[in-house]
Amino acid sequence: MPSYEYARPALTTDCVVFGLDEEDLKVLLIKRGLTPFKGKWALPGGFVREGEDLEKSARRELQEETGLKDIFLEQLYTFGHPKRDPREHVVTVAYYALVNLSEHPPTADTDADEAAWFPFDDLPKLAFDHSEILASARERLRSKLRYSPIGFELLPEKFTLTQLQSLYERILDEQLDKRNFRKKLLKLEILEETDEIEQDVAHRAARLYRFDRKAYLEKQEAGLNLEI
Amino acid sequence: MPSYEYARPALTTDCVVFGLDEEDLKVLLIKRGLTPFKGKWALPGGFVREGEDLEKSARRELQEETGLKDIFLEQLYTFGHPKRDPREHVVTVAYYALVNLSEHPPTADTDADEAAWFPFDDLPKLAFDHSEILASARERLRSKLRYSPIGFELLPEKFTLTQLQSLYERILDEQLDKRNFRKKLLKLEILEETDEIEQDVAHRAARLYRFDRKAYLEKQEAGLNLEI
Numbered sequence: 001m002p003s004y005e006y007a008r009p010a011l012t013t014d015c016v017v018f019g020l021d022e023e024d025l026k027v028l029l030i031k032r033g034l035t036p037f038k039g040k041w042a043l044p045g046g047f048v049r050e051g052e053d054l055e056k057s058a059r060r061e062l063q064e065e066t067g068l069k070d071i072f073l074e075q076l077y078t079f080g081h082p083k084r085d086p087r088e089h090v091v092t093v094a095y096y097a098l099v100n101l102s103e104h105p106p107t108a109d110t111d112a113d114e115a116a117w118f119p120f121d122d123l124p125k126l127a128f129d130h131s132e133i134l135a136s137a138r139e140r141l142r143s144k145l146r147y148s149p150i151g152f153e154l155l156p157e158k159f160t161l162t163q164l165q166s167l168y169e170r171i172l173d174e175q176l177d178k179r180n181f182r183k184k185l186l187k188l189e190i191l192e193e194t195d196e197i198e199q200d201v202a203h204r205a206a207r208l209y210r211f212d213r214k215a216y217l218e219k220q221e222a223g224l225n226l227e228i
Numbered sequence: 229m230p231s232y233e234y235a236r237p238a239l240t241t242d243c244v245v246f247g248l249d250e251e252d253l254k255v256l257l258i259k260r261g262l263t264p265f266k267g268k269w270a271l272p273g274g275f276v277r278e279g280e281d282l283e284k285s286a287r288r289e290l291q292e293e294t295g296l297k298d299i300f301l302e303q304l305y306t307f308g309h310p311k312r313d314p315r316e317h318v319v320t321v322a323y324y325a326l327v328n329l330s331e332h333p334p335t336a337d338t339d340a341d342e343a344a345w346f347p348f349d350d351l352p353k354l355a356f357d358h359s360e361i362l363a364s365a366r367e368r369l370r371s372k373l374r375y376s377p378i379g380f381e382l383l384p385e386k387f388t389l390t391q392l393q394s395l396y397e398r399i400l401d402e403q404l405d406k407r408n409f410r411k412k413l414l415k416l417e418i419l420e421e422t423d424e425i426e427q428d429v430a431h432r433a434a435r436l437y438r439f440d441r442k443a444y445l446e447k448q449e450a451g452l453n454l455e456i
Contacts, residue, residue, distance in 0.1 A: 001231040001232065001233060002231060002232055002234070002235040002236070003229040003230060003231030003232075004229060004230055004231075004232075004236075004238075005229060006230070006275065006277070006278070007230040007277075007278035007279075008230070008232075008236050008238060008239060008278060009239055009276060009278055009279075010232075010236060011236060011237055011239060011319060047234065048237060048308070048319070049234070049235075050234070050235035050236060050237055050316075050317050051235075051237075051310045051317050052310065052317075053308060053309060053310060054306065054308035054319065075305060075306065077303060078282065078303065078306045078321045080276070080281060080282035080321070081281060082279045082280065082281060088278075089278050089279050089280075091239060091276070091282065091321075093306050093308070093319075147375075227455060
């Protein structure tokens with residue numbers, strides 16, 4: 001058994017994975033198979049191994065517990081209140097991600113008893129301080145969307161302005177004024193109008209747009225305000 | 229000696245403290261008294277005690293090593309590459325702060341051999357991965373200034389627009405166009421014009437302004453764009 005001159009807090013990683021589908025914003029949770037909080041829902045995560053990189057540890061636990069892999073993780077915040085785990089002082093480095101649920105359907109066959117997507121607006125009571133971590137990730141996601149083009153990663157290459165607005169509304173959890181949204185967005189000049197329109201729709205077919213990443217990066221580099 | 233079932237990374241905190249004076253942006257460093265990197269400059273920081281809150285740990289180390297206390301710290305990022313410390317796997321939770329140097333003069337009498345403020349543009353070679361941590365904090369400070377009113381904390385209650393612009397220029401490390409800066413700023417309607425002017429100046433005395441925190445918070449709440 002490894003021993004040290006001074007007592008050390010334990011170190012874990014936890015992942016808040018948001019999933020977006022046509023309906024709403026969801027969160028990936030696992031049902032804990034072990035004490036403490038056995039049988040309760042929690043964020044996927046676990047202990048960091050000595051010599052293991054933090055993000056690698058987060059990815060390993062996520063895959064082991066939910067089957068999800070190869071997604072873009074970003075570090076959120078490190079939570080270290082001495083009483084956040086009833087066993088001992090456990091410091092957790094939290095990560096978050098946003099994935100398109102049509103590309104990442106729920107999986108079975110994992111370390112955890114169960115893994116499932118829950119609507120953000122209808123979550124079970126969570127283990128540890130995971131509700132606090134989740135709230136913090138939700139806030140980060142909201143502000144991130146305002147200042148960076150994460151939304152476009154979740155749309156098909158060509159999309160309508162209605163699809164884009166709906167995505168913003170689901171992430172921000174607020175209704176946006178159609179006229180204002182379009183005006184602001186087109187003024188940024190980061191969308192490229194294609195000469196195509198929607199196919200197979202009952203309503204009047206709308207114009208398809210494409211995200212102009214090059215224009216976006218140039219404007220960002222030039223320090224222009226790209227807030228939507 | 230405490231022992232555990234599995235080996236654990238060690239956990240530290242480090243602080244990037246930026247100081248602003250009339251001239252430029254400075255960083256508070258300490259000279260290491262112990263190996264590794266003995267005699268080299270580094271960020272103030274040290275080991276987190278079992279049962280100790282992360283931010284408290286950062287504050288304790290900062291005060292022990294530099295004498296600095298009662299400042300506003302914000303968590304920056306957690307760095308955990310397994311090889312970032314030559315001794316063993318050490319994960320560090322980095323914090324950062326921005327202080328007004330006229331209120332926080334350099335201090336002696338500390339745990340470290342020496343503590344000193346260095347101009348950001350003329351830093352010594354740093355121990356560990358502290359240059360990387362510092363660069364990350366510098367970037368955060370820059371974007372933070374764009375999206376939040378941290379600048380006002382560093383000015384006297386009443387200030388001229390020239391003073392405010394100079395503060396922005398030192399933090400962003402770029403020259404700003406006077407006319408544009410004023411136009412953007414006044415358009416935000418977060419400054420209150422006082423009926424006072426500068427005293428005891430050789431040049432034509434300028435109008436003094438006050439930060440209208442209430443207006444700022446209301447606009448922020450309403451989701452208005454307050455980027456400068």
